Amino acid sequence: METKQESRISPRNGRRVILFPLPFQGHINPMLQLGSILYSKGFSITIIHTKFNSPNSCNYPHFDFHSISDGLTDPSAEDSTTILITLNAKCMVPFRNCLAKLVSNTNNNNAQEDSVACLITDFLWQFTHVADEFKLPTIILQTHSVSGYLCIAAYPFLRDKGYVPIQDPQSExxxxxxxxxRVKDIPKLETRYPEYNYPLVSAIVNNIKASSGMIWNTFEELEQAALSTLPEEYFGIPVFPIGPFHKYFPASSSSLLSQDQSSISWLDKQAPKSVIYVSFGSVAAINETEFLEIAWGLANSRVPFLWVVRPGLVDGVEWLEALPRGYLEMADGRGYIVQWAPQQQVLAHPAVGGFLTHSGWNSTLESICEGVPMICQPCLADQMVNARYVSHVWRVGLHLEGKLEKKEIETAIRRLMVEAEGQEMRERITCLKKNVDACLRQGGSSHQALGRLVDHILSF
Structure with a gap:
């Protein structure tokens, strides 16, 4: 019997698209989701990936995977920006050699191989212009919100205006x-090598302007104002807001960590809209003091909670050793802690009524898609921008600012989960969820943008 997903897959069109994700969870997810979307439209898919954070090819049997060396020795000892610097320095030659082999195989086996239409690359790769050597068009995948990206791209301007580096007296x-x-919402680009920030931003912008288009994991109704500024800044480069990617159809998991399905079983026993889900994503780190403030804020709120404590989340702590003995018992059994959860399933679960999040773009978009209001505790990069939009533009969440303190966390949870203010946010985010459903339907904004993207790729 034909499945729903199979019924939506177009016949093969004889064209192949090569995808090159950045090896971080928040970048791998949308790239592989995009691969599934394009596969459903008839394209063959090849993934070039680093050995660091290599995706599980078994979850994508219809894709071809090619691994390249990345030059990383001990990634766990470095911050994400330093890893990015190393990857961009070490991966260019292996990537070029892999790309040359793939293009050569196509040229030499025209009858057997799909012709390569284009390369789709993460916006943080700086060297993928080497595809020009093979006359291969490059399309950029943006994994940030449009608003977040525009602020990062403006870093040199913000520096010239005196906004950065941020000084405490002007932060508000x-x-x-x-x-x-506000000044404090400008994305944080924290690294041991701050002098690298401006060349990095310049390289990102120049690569985009030299590309054949940009794909965004967003939709017009959510970021219409920001999207309207793009044609002015990137004149002549087509823009394709085709998101939310993960809502096209149920896709294979691209999680780098094992997902604990017991979280769903636990949620099944909870009342509707009663649980606050807590997760700070795959990269963010907090200190032990902050961890304990969160723990007591959750317990004191007297609201049921599902808490993802990723190994490595707390600096210097393996997992839960910092929690007081018998913590979950002291919380009267209202809490459940896992190392990693199937987030899309969790947010879609009827028991979940709120999301305490680091405000990464994937998490923000997933929460909007399921109509779950948020408490935002941003940590780095574009997360400050996302949190500000959640709280002050879309008005579907609260923004925790300053130090993490248990009383502030407790108060925010109760405002969101128990009080009338939270219900008003829930009503507003339910309207946004309806916009998501509309944009993906026949004739919707994302549906039309995807059609334009398919035609654009086929034109190469």
Whole structure:
């Protein structure tokens, strides 16, 4: 019997697309989701990936996977920006050699192989212009929100205007050119090599301007104002807001960590809209003091909670050793802790009524798609921008600011989960969820943008 997904897959069109994700969970997820979308439209899919954080090819039997060396020795000892610097320095030659082999195989076996239409690459790769050597068009996948990206791209401008580096006395001041942001909402680019930030941003912008288009994991109704500025800044480069990617159809898991399905069984026993889900994603780290403040804020709220404590989340702590003995018992059994959860399933579960999040773009979008209001505790990069939009533009969540303190966390949870303010947010995010459903339907904005993207790739 034909499945729903199989019924939506177009016949093969004889064209192949090569995808090159950045090896972080928040970048791998949308790239592989995009691969599934394009596969459903008839394209063959090849994935070039690093050995670091290599995706599980078994979950994508219809894709071809090719691994390249990445030059990383001990990634666990480095921050994400330092890893990015190393990857961009070490991966260019292996990537070029792999790309040359793939293109050569196609050229030499025209009857057997699909012709390569284009390369789709993560926006943080700086060297993928080497595809020009093979006359291969490059399309950029943006894994940030449009608003978040525009703020990162403006870093040199923000520096010239004196907004960055951020000084405490001005942190509450508005960024006049980028409302509703304040100085403290400007993305943090923290690394041991701060002098690398501006060349990195410059390389990102130049690569995009030299590309054949940009794909965004967003939809027009959510970021219409920000999207409207793109044609001015990137004149002549087509823009394809085809998101949310994960809502096209149920796709294989691209999680780098094992997902604990017991979290779903636990949620099955909870009342509707009663549980606050807590997860800070795959990269963010907190210290032991902050961890304990979160723990007591959750317990004192007297709201049931599902808490993802990723190994490595707490600096210097393996997993739960920092929790007081008998913590879950002290929380009267209202809490459940796992190392990693199937987040899309969790957010879609009827028991979940709120999400305490680091405000990564994937998490933000997934929460909007399921109509779950948020408490935002951003940590780095574009997360500050996302949190500001959640709380002050879309008004579907609260923004925790300053130090993590148990009383503030407890109060925020009760505001979101128990009080009338939270119900108003729930009603607003339910309207956004309806926009998601509409944009993906026949004739919707994302459906139309996907059609344009398919035609664009076939034109190469």
């Amino acid at each position: 001041s508005p960024v006049i050119e980028y409302p509703p942001l």
